[in-house]
Amino acid sequence: MSRSARLLDLMQMLRRFRRPVTAARLADELGVSLRTVYRDIETLTAGGAPIEGEAGLGYVLKRGFMLPPLMFGEDEVDALILGLRWVAGRGDPGLERAAADALAKITAVLPEEVEDAAARSGLLAGPGGSGAPSLAGIRQAIRAEHKLRLRYTDKKGAATDRVVWPIALGFFEAAEVLAAWCEARRDFRHFRLDRIAAAEPSGQRYPKRRRVLVAEWRLLQGIDGPG
Amino acid sequence: MSRSARLLDLMQMLRRFRRPVTAARLADELGVSLRTVYRDIETLTAGGAPIEGEAGLGYVLKRGFMLPPLMFGEDEVDALILGLRWVAGRGDPGLERAAADALAKITAVLPEEVEDAAARSGLLAGPGGSGAPSLAGIRQAIRAEHKLRLRYTDKKGAATDRVVWPIALGFFEAAEVLAAWCEARRDFRHFRLDRIAAAEPSGQRYPKRRRVLVAEWRLLQGIDGPG
DNA sequence: CCGCTGCTGACAGAAACTGACACGGGCCGG
DNA sequence: CCGGCCCGTGTCAGTTTCTGTCAGCAGCGG
Numbered sequence: 001m002s003r004s005a006r007l008l009d010l011m012q013m014l015r016r017f018r019r020p021v022t023a024a025r026l027a028d029e030l031g032v033s034l035r036t037v038y039r040d041i042e043t044l045t046a047g048g049a050p051i052e053g054e055a056g057l058g059y060v061l062k063r064g065f066m067l068p069p070l071m072f073g074e075d076e077v078d079a080l081i082l083g084l085r086w087v088a089g090r091g092d093p094g095l096e097r098a099a100a101d102a103l104a105k106i107t108a109v110l111p112e113e114v115e116d117a118a119a120r121s122g123l124l125a126g127p128g129g130s131g132a133p134s135l136a137g138i139r140q141a142i143r144a145e146h147k148l149r150l151r152y153t154d155k156k157g158a159a160t161d162r163v164v165w166p167i168a169l170g171f172f173e174a175a176e177v178l179a180a181w182c183e184a185r186r187d188f189r190h191f192r193l194d195r196i197a198a199a200e201p202s203g204q205r206y207p208k209r210r211r212v213l214v215a216e217w218r219l220l221q222g223i224d225g226p227g
Numbered sequence: 228m229s230r231s232a233r234l235l236d237l238m239q240m241l242r243r244f245r246r247p248v249t250a251a252r253l254a255d256e257l258g259v260s261l262r263t264v265y266r267d268i269e270t271l272t273a274g275g276a277p278i279e280g281e282a283g284l285g286y287v288l289k290r291g292f293m294l295p296p297l298m299f300g301e302d303e304v305d306a307l308i309l310g311l312r313w314v315a316g317r318g319d320p321g322l323e324r325a326a327a328d329a330l331a332k333i334t335a336v337l338p339e340e341v342e343d344a345a346a347r348s349g350l351l352a353g354p355g356g357s358g359a360p361s362l363a364g365i366r367q368a369i370r371a372e373h374k375l376r377l378r379y380t381d382k383k384g385a386a387t388d389r390v391v392w393p394i395a396l397g398f399f400e401a402a403e404v405l406a407a408w409c410e411a412r413r414d415f416r417h418f419r420l421d422r423i424a425a426a427e428p429s430g431q432r433y434p435k436r437r438r439v440l441v442a443e444w445r446l447l448q449g450i451d452g453p454g
Numbered sequence: 455c456c457g458c459t460g461c462t463g464a465c466a467g468a469a470a471c472t473g474a475c476a477c478g479g480g481c482c483g484g
Numbered sequence: 485c486c487g488g489c490c491c492g493t494g495t496c497a498g499t500t501t502c503t504g505t506c507a508g509c510a511g512c513g514g
Contacts, residue, residue, distance in 0.1 A: 003470095003502075004231065008296075022459065033504050038461065048298050055460040056512045066298045070332050071275050075325035077292055083310020083326060098302035099310065105297050170397055170404075177397075190448045221417045230471075230501095249490070260473045265492065282480050282491040 003040075006030060010040055011066045014051060020058035080106060138178060138193075141201050142166045145210045148180070151198040152191055159197065164189070165206035167213045181206070181213055188217050230267075233257060237267055238293050241278060247285030307333060365405060365420075368428050369393045372437045375407070378425040379418055386424065391416070392433035394440045408433070408440055415444050 001009075013026060027037045041059065045051050050062035072080065081103065088099035141148050150162045164180035176193040206213075228236075240253060254264045268286065272278050277289035299307065308330065315326035368375045377389045391407035403420040433440075 023461095024459085035462095035505080036503060039502085042461095047296070050298070053460055054512085055510070056458055058459070065301065065304055065337065066296055067294070067333065068296055068336055069274065069293055070336070071277070071293045072329055072332070073325065074292065075321060076329040076332075079311060079314045079322055079326035079329050080307070082322070083312075083314040084306060085310075086313055087306045087310040094302055095306055095309070098300065099306035102299055102303040102306050105299070105303075106294065109295055109297070110292065250492095251490085262474080262493095263472060266471085269492095280491055283482075283489050285490075 001031075006032070007040055007044060008066070008068050010037075011044065011049065011061075014059060014061040015065060017060075020054070020060045022058040023053075026059070077106075077110070137201065138166060138199055139169065141199075142168065142210065145205050147183075147202040147204045147206050149198075149200040149202055150191060150196055153195045153197055162191075163202065164191070165208070165210075165213060167210055167217060179217060181208075181217075188220060228258075233259070234267055234271060235295050237264075238271065238276065238288075241286060241288040242292060244287075247281070247287045249285040250280075253286070304333075304337070364428065365393060365426055366396065368426075369395065369437065372432050374410075374429040374431045374433050376425075376427045376429055377418060377423055380422045380424055389418075390429065391418070392435070392437075392440065394437050394444060406444060408435075408444075415447060 009030060010026065013029060014021065023034055023037045023041070027034045030037070032040075041051060041053065049066060051059055052062055053059045084099045084103040084106070088096050088103060138148070140146075145165075148164050148166050150164055151159060152162055153159050163183045164178075165183075166178055166180040168179040170177045170179060170190075178191045178193060178196070180189060180191060181187070182189040236257060237253065240256065241248070250261055250264045250268070254261045257264070259267075268278060268280065276293055278286055279289055280286045311326045311330040311333070315323050315330060365375070367373075372392075375391050375393050377391055378386060379389055380386050390410045391405075392410075393405055393407040395406040397404045397406060397417075405418045405420060405423070407416060407418065408414070409416040
């Protein structure tokens with residue numbers, strides 16, 4: 001067994017054991033000496049693996065998984081990047097952060113051309129994407145139950161200004177959509193994110209609870225029913 | 228420079244050159260002998276790298292990119308898997324295929340526990356997911372402009388049967404939603420995918436063009452406007 | 455103190471790697 | 485036919501890396 005294969009095996013074993021595992025146990029399973037296990041652990045930690053060792057206890061992998069070298073085609077890399085961008089903008093906060101971190105790790109090892117090709121594939125606007133306003137800002141307004149001032153460009157190119165109460169983000173037909181109560185129209189409306197030229201937080205709370213608005217909107221959409 | 232680092236450099240160089248590059252050129256840049264380059268190429272191809280070499284021409288990397296060993300936390304792996312699942316169900320056909328392929332590669336090297344955790348994270352129903360009906364089947368019905376018979380369970384658990392004309396798939400508030408014209412209600416309705424117990428293709432075309440229905444639906448939603 | 459463990463250095467021997475050299479073969483042009 | 489441009493492979497002496505053994509140190513708990 002080559003050393004590199006053994007290092008991967010070692011990682012898998014650490015992953016497998018939920019409790020600390022002694023170097024002796026690892027050495028036994030790998031068929032090498034204790035000294036070699038210490039060296040291997042040293043090599044892995046030098047390469048970034050989060051392994052903790054305590055005398056009298058053994059080794060434990062803090063958490064995580066080391067992906068071995070994998071070959072991906074260009075379109076597969078595209079899919080990876082796009083999927084992560086999507087999660088980075090929409091998961092729960094922990095998952096968003098994780099997606100951003102994973103994306104950073106992958107792009108750090110990509111040549112620039114590969115990353116550029118992914119950026120050009122137009123399926124999704126990523127978080128920093130296509131001139132659309134900050135998704136994070138919109139999500140923050142939804143969370144804070146704050147009004148937003150939108151500068152919106154409709155299908156024909158005409159620009160209007162709106163004050164809206166944003167309640168939900170969604171995605172339909174390859175377009176990202178903000179569901180909101182529109183003060184001008186006194187009704188719910190949906191705004192395509194790619195047509196929002198600007199979204200300024202007003203700092204004002206909207207006068208109804210978001211929860212209530214969402215329930216009304218759902219009733220109207222027939223989402224929970226559908227009635 | 229360690230050998231493993233040099234192998235990665237070699238991959239990057241092959242990636243960089245759009246045309247065939249000679250072993251002599253590679254040897255020069257890496258500062259090793261020609262013989263060593265041949266050995267390195269042998270090692271890489273043995274490990275699955277799609278490198279082609281022709282006497283009189285040089286080496287060319289068929290396509291693709293080899294990701295070096297990367298360390299991901301559990302949540303990062305979750306984000307990877309979820310993102311790929313999402314793209315696998317929604318991109319253009321080529322990208323869907325690529326996402327499925329990438330997903331297969333990653334899950335092939337994951338211990339089962341890691342994959343299971345990702346499957347349980349309930350943000351998205353993957354293509355083969357959560358007892359939800361086949362997304363592909365629903366998408367096919369949309370493309371073919373065919374009616375679907377739905378068995379639907381509402382919020383309270385009551386089951387109803389519907390014949391609908393599916394027009395679009397979307398995502399709101401962590402729920403995947405099918406937009407469709409409902410024959411029973413003679414109006415547009417939205418059905419959460421996770422509440423669709425069954426979706427049988429009727430084999431019948433719905434009587435209006437999907438394009439027209441989508442335009443009406445958009446008008447109602449105020450998506451293209453808005454109003 | 456003892457036992458259980460991680461940890462590190464030193465060293466002889468083993469294993470892997472390297473460069474130089476030689477040779478084989480395909481393709482192309484003079 | 486020959487030579488040049490390449491990829492490709494084997495051999496061997498020298499170099500580098502790795503391994504196991506041994507010795508010693510340290511933390512922790514009984």
